[in-house]
Amino acid sequence: MGTGQQAPVDLSVRIGSLTIANPVMSASGCFGYGVEYAGMVDLSTLGAVVVKGLFLKEREGHPAPRIVETPAGMINAIGLQGIGVHRFISEKLPELRERRATVVVNVCGTTVDEYAEVSRILSDAEGVHALELNISCPNIKEGGIQFGCSLGGTHDVVSAVRKVTSLPIIPKLTPNVTDPASFARAAEAAGADAVSLVNTFLALAIDIESRRPKISNGMGGLSGPAIRPIAVRMVYECRQAVKIPVVGMGGIMNARDALEFMIAGATAVQVGTANFVDPLIWNTIVSGIGDYLTRHGIKSVDALIGSVDMGKH
Amino acid sequence: MGTGQQAPVDLSVRIGSLTIANPVMSASGCFGYGVEYAGMVDLSTLGAVVVKGLFLKEREGHPAPRIVETPAGMINAIGLQGIGVHRFISEKLPELRERRATVVVNVCGTTVDEYAEVSRILSDAEGVHALELNISCPNIKEGGIQFGCSLGGTHDVVSAVRKVTSLPIIPKLTPNVTDPASFARAAEAAGADAVSLVNTFLALAIDIESRRPKISNGMGGLSGPAIRPIAVRMVYECRQAVKIPVVGMGGIMNARDALEFMIAGATAVQVGTANFVDPLIWNTIVSGIGDYLTRHGIKSVDALIGSVDMGKH
Amino acid sequence: MPFDVAATVVANLALSHDYNVLALDAPQIAEAAIPGQFVMVKAATGHDPLLRRPFSVFEILRDASGRATGLSLLVKRIGVSTGLLYDAKPGDTIMCLGPLGQPFTLVDAPADGWMVAGGVGLAPVWTLAEALVARGVTTTLFYGARRNDELFYLDFFRTLGVELVLTTEDGSGGEQGRVIAPLERALAARPADQPVSLYACGPEGMLAATARTAAAFGRPCEVSVERIMGCGMGGCYSCVVPMKSEGGGFHHVRSCIAGPVLDAAQIVWD
Amino acid sequence: MPFDVAATVVANLALSHDYNVLALDAPQIAEAAIPGQFVMVKAATGHDPLLRRPFSVFEILRDASGRATGLSLLVKRIGVSTGLLYDAKPGDTIMCLGPLGQPFTLVDAPADGWMVAGGVGLAPVWTLAEALVARGVTTTLFYGARRNDELFYLDFFRTLGVELVLTTEDGSGGEQGRVIAPLERALAARPADQPVSLYACGPEGMLAATARTAAAFGRPCEVSVERIMGCGMGGCYSCVVPMKSEGGGFHHVRSCIAGPVLDAAQIVWD
Numbered sequence A, B: 001m002g003t004g005q006q007a008p009v010d011l012s013v014r015i016g017s018l019t020i021a022n023p024v025m026s027a028s029g030c031f032g033y034g035v036e037y038a039g040m041v042d043l044s045t046l047g048a049v050v051v052k053g054l055f056l057k058e059r060e061g062h063p064a065p066r067i068v069e070t071p072a073g074m075i076n077a078i079g080l081q082g083i084g085v086h087r088f089i090s091e092k093l094p095e096l097r098e099r100r101a102t103v104v105v106n107v108c109g110t111t112v113d114e115y116a117e118v119s120r121i122l123s124d125a126e127g128v129h130a131l132e133l134n135i136s137c138p139n140i141k142e143g144g145i146q147f148g149c150s151l152g153g154t155h156d157v158v159s160a161v162r163k164v165t166s167l168p169i170i171p172k173l174t175p176n177v178t179d180p181a182s183f184a185r186a187a188e189a190a191g192a193d194a195v196s197l198v199n200t201f202l203a204l205a206i207d208i209e210s211r212r213p214k215i216s217n218g219m220g221g222l223s224g225p226a227i228r229p230i231a232v233r234m235v236y237e238c239r240q241a242v243k244i245p246v247v248g249m250g251g252i253m254n255a256r257d258a259l260e261f262m263i264a265g266a267t268a269v270q271v272g273t274a275n276f277v278d279p280l281i282w283n284t285i286v287s288g289i290g291d292y293l294t295r296h297g298i299k300s301v302d303a304l305i306g307s308v309d310m311g312k313h
Numbered sequence C, D: 001m002p003f004d005v006a007a008t009v010v011a012n013l014a015l016s017h018d019y020n021v022l023a024l025d026a027p028q029i030a031e032a033a034i035p036g037q038f039v040m041v042k043a044a045t046g047h048d049p050l051l052r053r054p055f056s057v058f059e060i061l062r063d064a065s066g067r068a069t070g071l072s073l074l075v076k077r078i079g080v081s082t083g084l085l086y087d088a089k090p091g092d093t094i095m096c097l098g099p100l101g102q103p104f105t106l107v108d109a110p111a112d113g114w115m116v117a118g119g120v121g122l123a124p125v126w127t128l129a130e131a132l133v134a135r136g137v138t139t140t141l142f143y144g145a146r147r148n149d150e151l152f153y154l155d156f157f158r159t160l161g162v163e164l165v166l167t168t169e170d171g172s173g174g175e176q177g178r179v180i181a182p183l184e185r186a187l188a189a190r191p192a193d194q195p196v197s198l199y200a201c202g203p204e205g206m207l208a209a210t211a212r213t214a215a216a217f218g219r220p221c222e223v224s225v226e227r228i229m230g231c232g233m234g235g236c237y238s239c240v241v242p243m244k245s246e247g248g249g250f251h252h253v254r255s256c257i258a259g260p261v262l263d264a265a266q267i268v269w270d
């Protein structure tokens, strides 16, 4: 304790074979390809930059309006607009490498084969550090959540990707199920290095004047501080269920919220919606975590992770 | 249309054999036994007063702190403190009758038999108009949600109660499942007159200084405007799945929100958390619904219910 | 019957960097309120923060003719809503519901009324002291704070004729330490045939200590408890206090409608 | 590079019951902003409303020496955040991120610059007009509103030397009807060998009509589009506009970084 108060706190954490300098990552789809923010944010200071979901091919996504604000949250149905894995590698990855970002790619697919193919291509590219498997996007009909809502589908996608890559793989779980922990177990059994959660909650907002949904796709995914208490619960449950690290997210707006997820069981956290509100949030959160550890005399984040005492008051 | 604009709008709706004067009810656990508010609110002006959950016996519930505020929401773990069905009938029901309240009792049980027994006793009491079966409380270990999270359990409770009462029965569904609509179907098949949803979302908030949950029970249930977009989605899904009426709730704060639920498919709505913020909300919502119907020239609420156009923009 | 009033802020006086007194234009509530009652206040528009917060009625504001025009709150800033109340500006509108809850039981002479307040627990003591003095009761206020500059409104109480016994944690004013020490000494010194009633408001630990002390000396004691409250009206069952049941055990009462003033001897203290 | 500034409100001028001009102390942003750019503003503390909202930079405020000291926003109240901006008081702090987005392409004489604005679409026209006039471009503003008393800042444009063509929907000022009618007549009257560039900002229907009209007369036209924006930085993909692709079809561009000013001829209008 005594010395821990003085020494600079080591914020590094491990996700499979990858060690990241601090536990704070951008959430996929909320930070573009990272390069959009390079003028304001030193990308190398993030634990990792998780880029927008990529299929094999380009996709144009849904028409606008794609988002609507709700109390302390927002619903989005972007429809996974993206430039596809090949253009990502040629157009974005070089700049990300140059800026020394730790890059995690959010991998999408409409079939198990597409997940494997995109993962294989990314594994051969220089500068990709881990793969997050998006089996939980509520906004596209084909693929995505159809795997994430079935234990078998989750297992199939993870095993198929496991065969083609030695990069850490992090299946991203949906909160729209009765028992997320069972999906974490299925992912672990299939060879995942970690799981991340939560993706967004399937939600609907209706304009009462037109009696139509407020976003073009009808339903969308709810994110932001509104969902945080449910996400923290699910992260806790998953942490109890598996040995692999859990990457937690859902409504993190500041260091306190990030610490809450870590205490619940998250080895690392992702920040999505909050980046829209405050693009300079990264330093605030990372330094806030450091200050907290120093103030409490905790030498490494490991001692914090999952340390919640659920015993009755 | 022409005349609809002038004539007073008929706000009455039917739930099984019960016709209520307007579609706005208090949500169970958020309005005490109704009598607490009789000094401020004319209880006969609510569509129905849904009283706090009742077991056969008295219960003291969990120790304080029992609630914590979260962004645009709150978590509660009251633990179903209540006076039991007998004291309710002798101490509260007479005043509710006298004040001409339409009374719906939220029925709890730790066993199928207890649900049936409480329901039978209430059916014999004068002034109980319908029974809401609470198979979805996330805050007690025994009973409740263990029935609401299994299709068989839902069916068993509803059929058992169906055998002992001719009152309308309204099983209350949990949102903590992958597919609430399948539970609505199970309830319908077992003889329910309606379903109500959502009960609260299982949630956790941690105090980062003490690293303990902020409420004594650990986890609790999230309510309030934060959850509204998810609840609206679930009400829409249930409306698509069953023919019996759906009673919608979750974060309704004003007439606009109530109308959103009705357009999504709710025949009636319940208001919980908002009553804490504004105990005079009842008249605001009921008259707001009337104004909207008048403004749009809609003659009865039936024309509104489930009228959302989910076609793409 | 409580009123819900869209109250205009008429003044906001900062007493320190975390204490302020907020004056609200709410004549109906002020007219009806009796000592120990509270109001539920919504500090923000919008849904974050969502719920109202409970505050004791501090002063009753009156016009020249003595008619109640409003009330003030003594607020200690500890979080988001109290922060908004600290920053409130004259002209702002704040929803205010009240008066709520059970008041103090006022004793009559020859009994003395001894009030025990810690920190912001001073809030309900203003109206209580006024009411006791008006009945001709001899009053003492045992009042503790962190520092001397957080002992507020001493002149008011002196002018009213309340005897003051002051303590501070850092010794910068009054006696150093907690308020329980001089209270114990005073109780010990008081002859058994001279009745005295205790009234306490402050942190939970101080209330428990006061209750224990009162019981030890066989004196009646009422405490105003503070629980996190969702509604203030008996609707949510969030604010419970365990009370002794006949024949042992306990039962939970809602402190918003059975309290906040409760008989200290009936509470099951941890 | 955009700056994120905790900007102090220095003035708030109500123009009508739903229009106001909010002056913000944000010198870095004001110094860097060029015509057509916007800022993302967070009107509330707390999480409701949660997201920032986009607003064009209206005026650049300058001190006596001409140095930029801040900027103003022309705001039309339509919902919760614009309501908060309408009610903002001098001294309040508002987070302001900018300058953001692609500006207008400024023409040079002998081309004329014709600006088309509907309602609050006037906002980006102030700096655009200043910049065009500074380059010696002859300018006309076709400006439509609901009523005469919603045609704001006419004297400013007159003083600058901008020719004004005004319309109102109710005929209470200028010509009755939409601004497209006089625009069409003016384009029809202009000889083909006299170049003119169009700049439009306003409701989507007006932009589409302006784009159609410009295309019909073979004139270049830039429009400033308004989409619901989550971030303003290219991070969320919420603000897309369908643009014509080579070889047919369309692709979505993010109007916050590829726009808000876009070539009208490239947009796929519904």
Ligand SMILES: Cc1cc2nc3c(=O)[nH]c(=O)nc-3n(C[C@H](O)[C@H](O)[C@H](O)COP(=O)(O)OP(=O)(O)OC[C@H]3O[C@@H](n4cnc5c(N)ncnc54)[C@H](O)[C@@H]3O)c2cc1C
Pocket: B069, C038, C049, C053, C054, C055, C056, C057, C073, C074, C075, C076, C077, C078, C079, C080, C081, C082, C083, C120, C123, C124, C225, C226, C227, C228, C229, C260
């Ligand atoms: C009957 C009653 C009368 C009161 N009178 C006064 C008064 O006159 N002046 C005054 O300043 N305060 C009074 N309080 C306490 C006041 O209600 C809380 O300080 C306030 O609710 C905190 O709100 P916040 O949004 O600033 O804090 P939050 O941000 O909500 O919470 C900050 C911290 O305070 C705790 N907290 C929140 N609410 C309460 C509560 N009701 N009691 C105890 N801890 C709480 C939270 O758990 C959290 O740890 C009274 C409370 C009650 C029950």
Ligand SMILES: Cc1cc2nc3c(=O)[nH]c(=O)nc-3n(C[C@H](O)[C@H](O)[C@H](O)COP(=O)(O)OP(=O)(O)OC[C@H]3O[C@@H](n4cnc5c(N)ncnc54)[C@H](O)[C@@H]3O)c2cc1C
Pocket: A069, D038, D049, D053, D054, D055, D056, D057, D073, D074, D075, D076, D077, D078, D079, D080, D081, D082, D083, D120, D123, D124, D225, D226, D227, D228, D229, D260
């Ligand atoms: C680049 C750009 C520049 C703009 N410049 C100005 C300006 O200078 N002055 C000005 O008054 N307004 C401007 N707007 C529009 C302004 O951003 C919206 O009016 C504002 O976001 C509404 O916020 P609110 O919270 O008041 O409304 P909300 O309560 O969020 O919404 C009210 C209604 O407005 C719709 N709406 C919300 N945001 C937008 C949006 N961005 N565009 C269109 N409709 C929306 C909603 O769907 C809803 O129906 C600009 C928009 C963009 C994209």
Ligand SMILES: Cc1cc2nc3c(=O)[nH]c(=O)nc-3n(C[C@H](O)[C@H](O)[C@H](O)COP(=O)(O)O)c2cc1C
Pocket: A027, A028, A029, A030, A052, A053, A076, A078, A080, A106, A134, A137, A172, A198, A199, A200, A222, A223, A224, A225, A249, A250, A251, A252, A270, A271, A272, A273, A274, D236, D237
């Ligand atoms: C606009 C938007 C786009 C998103 N796109 C993706 C995506 O492409 N892939 C993915 O796995 N998650 C996506 N998400 C989900 C986020 O990564 C994150 O799981 C969710 O928003 C919860 O975190 P937050 O509350 O911090 O935003 C998106 C979220 C938003 C708001």
Ligand SMILES: Cc1cc2nc3c(=O)[nH]c(=O)nc-3n(C[C@H](O)[C@H](O)[C@H](O)COP(=O)(O)O)c2cc1C
Pocket: B027, B028, B029, B030, B052, B053, B076, B078, B080, B106, B134, B137, B172, B198, B199, B200, B222, B223, B224, B225, B249, B250, B251, B252, B270, B271, B272, B273, B274, C236, C237
């Ligand atoms: C304090 C509190 C107590 C509750 N108690 C009950 C209960 O006894 N029985 C029940 O079925 N639901 C109970 N609920 C759930 C509500 O009835 C309702 O389903 C939920 O709060 C969502 O609605 P709202 O967002 O309008 O509050 C309770 C909710 C709260 C906030």
Ligand code: FES
Pocket: C228, C229, C230, C231, C232, C233, C234, C235, C236, C237, C238, C239, C240, C254, C255, C256, C257
């Ligand atoms: S605060 Fe709701 S019952 Fe007491």
Ligand code: FES
Pocket: D228, D229, D230, D231, D232, D233, D234, D235, D236, D237, D238, D239, D240, D254, D255, D256, D257
């Ligand atoms: S507003 Fe987020 S990408 Fe344009």
